[in-house]
Amino acid sequence: MKKTINSTAELARHLGLSRWAVSRAINGHSGVSAETVGLVQSAMQEFGFTPSAHARGLRGRRTGAIGICFRQLNTPITTEKIAHVQRLLSRRGYRPLFELTEVDAGMGVEVINHFISMRVEGVLLIDAPPGAESTNWLKMLKRHNIPAALLEPRSPATANAVQLDREDALARVTERLLTLGHTHFGLLGISREFPLGKPRYDGIARALSARGLDIERCADIIDIPGHRHLGMRYGRELGGKLIDKKKRPTALIALNDEVAAGAMWYLQKLGCNFPADFSLFGFDNLVLSEQTSPALCTVDHNVEASALAAVEMLVKLIELGDPSAKLPVVRIEPRLIFRESIARVHS
Amino acid sequence: MKKTINSTAELARHLGLSRWAVSRAINGHSGVSAETVGLVQSAMQEFGFTPSAHARGLRGRRTGAIGICFRQLNTPITTEKIAHVQRLLSRRGYRPLFELTEVDAGMGVEVINHFISMRVEGVLLIDAPPGAESTNWLKMLKRHNIPAALLEPRSPATANAVQLDREDALARVTERLLTLGHTHFGLLGISREFPLGKPRYDGIARALSARGLDIERCADIIDIPGHRHLGMRYGRELGGKLIDKKKRPTALIALNDEVAAGAMWYLQKLGCNFPADFSLFGFDNLVLSEQTSPALCTVDHNVEASALAAVEMLVKLIELGDPSAKLPVVRIEPRLIFRESIARVHS
DNA sequence: CTGAAAGCGCTTACAG
């Protein structure tokens, strides 16, 4: 029967070492021989001993913990962010603490307080909600000198944030379609009044005006104001509105892949061909976009790059040690994914 | 300028109370008046003070922390489990610590060690991988007297687990289709050899034999052995295999909603009607299943019930305080969702 | 309720 080891003191006694040597071996500090480090590590392995994070966090300056919070796990994009962030942080020796802020009302403050009570070294807010709520969270953290970085906040931030450049992506999509000869665009679910639609609309307008074209004349906004579910069903309804148009666009740019797939489905059922009758571009690079037929051209969020930028920003803020440090906003370029759903316009 | 408060000692000094009173007020213990509790709480609010979880975890017996781990965030079902678990645990005064085990190789052991170092009071393994890996995790936890519960382990467990009764669900689906007059079934992607398929197949067989029917004669298994992606594209390919059959089934039961939607899409393009030509049942109750046309009949995992059962099981194990306690496996009944994709068979 | 003390398991600074 093996004896069990529950503290570094017991481990030191077992190995005939001082607690000092054990502590420094565990933490990779200098002053102990490589041989001693090996002995300590193999004993930890053998007895399944892991030092108490609480004692360490209480006495030491570093806890190694990083609080990560996000609103909901409702999209594959969010879950991908989380997976990348976990990988990147644990490679840098940090331990992520994940929490959801919107499973219950008022949960956000509770989560931030938990992070504070855990003495996290930094907080990463993913998809932070707009307005006063997240401002309050940032205030709470600042009060405790805990730096925070924002990954894709829902309202525009002026510092310490990483944001996806949707405008640039849509400008590039539009340029590509112009190159293929398209001059009449259908904007499925993309409207200026809508926070999700605004940067997309602006990007399209920018690309058009670079060619001397006016978005008001070249593009039809096809949407249903007040519609809430931005999924396939919405896409089908927009397909229905599109088909009633006298002068049909030749290139369709959809708010996202689900809307694109819904519209494609509906129009195909009516006998339309993709990309012969319509070129179509989605957004999000969901698995769905590969599975449509033809496979959908779309825009990939480049989540890996955003997650990396956010983690590096947070680590830098932690290293600066200045709670009022302001790092410039990082803009991430989305990647255009070209597949089968676009073609040269018929002349 | 407000002074800041960083410890219960400072808080006690500020309020003219003893540290004893403050501690008991914060933890809701008896011996302090309601008035004192109120004073303490409002001062905590005012100064944004949250006691150190590390000091608390080090000295006190309880940390209130629960480790939750899961393999990946790859399905909406998993993310739903997490949201429910967070809500249920925080309502019971526990703090969940979430970690992913499959973002890097060997991450599982690292995650369990982190839980141990955090002195969690219990661990919930969600979608635990089959085989030796999770057995090892359980061994590590047991060594530290940390109870663990399994929510839908990928290999059958004999105790301390909550499992979805897929067999029962498919038996009920089959009964319903039999009631509608169907006697010839197409099993899309459901094969006996496959861990995901086995319980489904058994359930279908059970319902058939209850009516004196033999699954070998009444059902065609339509699948592509070795196919990896169980998504819409696979469904479309299975639709292709189905249409080549001499004697076509009238009722289709798909492995999941994506396979069902893919098959529906493919067959509709060929001019088949749902549910006139084929009745169709999916599984998972994804958002997608509402968005097909006709809307898909499907099976809902009843995640809320599974999450509740798992949380209650874990809480009971913690309260028992016996690291070798074995609670019986809880089976959760999935819910059948009837929509538009099934009909009485043509006579 | 107060007050004074012990102790949780570490890290850290210090003298050797």
Add this chain to the structure above:
DNA sequence: CTGAAAGCGCTTACAG
């Protein structure tokens, strides 16, 4: 490297 000590911020048991 050793050894002895202090201290992180709490909870807890004890005497009043």
